[in-house]
Amino acid sequence: MTADLFSLQGRTALVTGARRGIGAAIAAGYAAAGAELILMARDAALDDTLEAIKQNGGGEATVVIADFADPAAVEAAASELAKTRRIDILVNNAGTIRRAPAAETTTADWQHVIDVNLNSTWAVTRPVGAAMVERGAGAVVTIASLLSFQGGITVPAYTASKHAVAGLTRALANEWGPAGVRVNAIAPGYISTDNTTDLRADPGREAAIRDRIPAGRWGQPEDVVGAAVFLASAAAGYVNGHVLAVDGGWLAR
Numbered sequence: 423m424t425a426d427l428f429s430l431q432g433r434t435a436l437v438t439g440a441r442r443g444i445g446a447a448i449a450a451g452y453a454a455a456g457a458e459l460i461l462m463a464r465d466a467a468l469d470d471t472l473e474a475i476k477q478n479g480g481g482e483a484t485v486v487i488a489d490f491a492d493p494a495a496v497e498a499a500a501s502e503l504a505k506t507r508r509i510d511i512l513v514n515n516a517g518t519i520r521r522a523p524a525a526e527t528t529t530a531d532w533q534h535v536i537d538v539n540l541n542s543t544w545a546v547t548r549p550v551g552a553a554m555v556e557r558g559a560g561a562v563v564t565i566a567s568l569l570s571f572q573g574g575i576t577v578p579a580y581t582a583s584k585h586a587v588a589g590l591t592r593a594l595a596n597e598w599g600p601a602g603v604r605v606n607a608i609a610p611g612y613i614s615t616d617n618t619t620d621l622r623a624d625p626g627r628e629a630a631i632r633d634r635i636p637a638g639r640w641g642q643p644e645d646v647v648g649a650a651v652f653l654a655s656a657a658a659g660y661v662n663g664h665v666l667a668v669d670g671g672w673l674a675r
Contacts, residue, residue: 439516453480595663611669
């Protein structure tokens with residue numbers, strides 16, 4: 423049956439950055455699709471996500487605490503998970519943004535964004551992906567961005583990190599695809615999350631962005647869930663190395 427293609431029953435998914443926003447929505451969506459959840463977050467403030475998982479038919483999720491600004495700590499936590507748990511699906515969602523003109527961006531801010539968005543993505547993906555390769559099966563889904571394709575304004579570190587995430591997705595797809603591990607990414611458009619709070623609070627910027635989106639609205643975290651389930655499921659069995667835009671048509675303009 424067609425529905426079976428999208429089932430995640432019997433599979434275990436590790437979702438990073440699952441406290442709120444896109445990560446929390448994906449975790450709940452995966453629970454509804456039948457997956458067992460492992461959540462990796464920088465602190466234990468996950469009550470809302472855990473409750474959403476239960477409401478969507480999921481069981482008790484495992485919580486792992488790791489600071490994504492510390493890639494070494496993230497790698498240690500991910501390596502331990504890879505040794506002790508079978509992880510069938512990895513969703514790299516943890517991310518951050520710092521806004522300032524390029525000439526005013528400090529090295530500390532640059533490094534923080536690169537560590538969270540890129541280096542910690544690598545720190546999780548390398549050990550978890552290596553275990554998938556050894557087993558001969560798995561799916562990696564990384565949250566990229568429209569700024570994996572465009573330059574943006576006043577977010578140089580974020581843009582650099584998201585271009586790099588898209589490149590890493592393609593590089594790993596080339597290496598791991600022959601072993602049965604699919605590596606893809608989702609590029610969300612302008613979604614109502616913490617990362618876009620400043621944009622939505624600026625009447626001029628908010629209107630300019632919304633007016634360019636053919637769908638006529640900002641996206642919600644739940645708008646990303648279908649793509650995340652698809653890329654993790656058997657329905658995407660021949661999809662590898664792809665960056666899927668979920669943007670309400672932004673890139674079509």
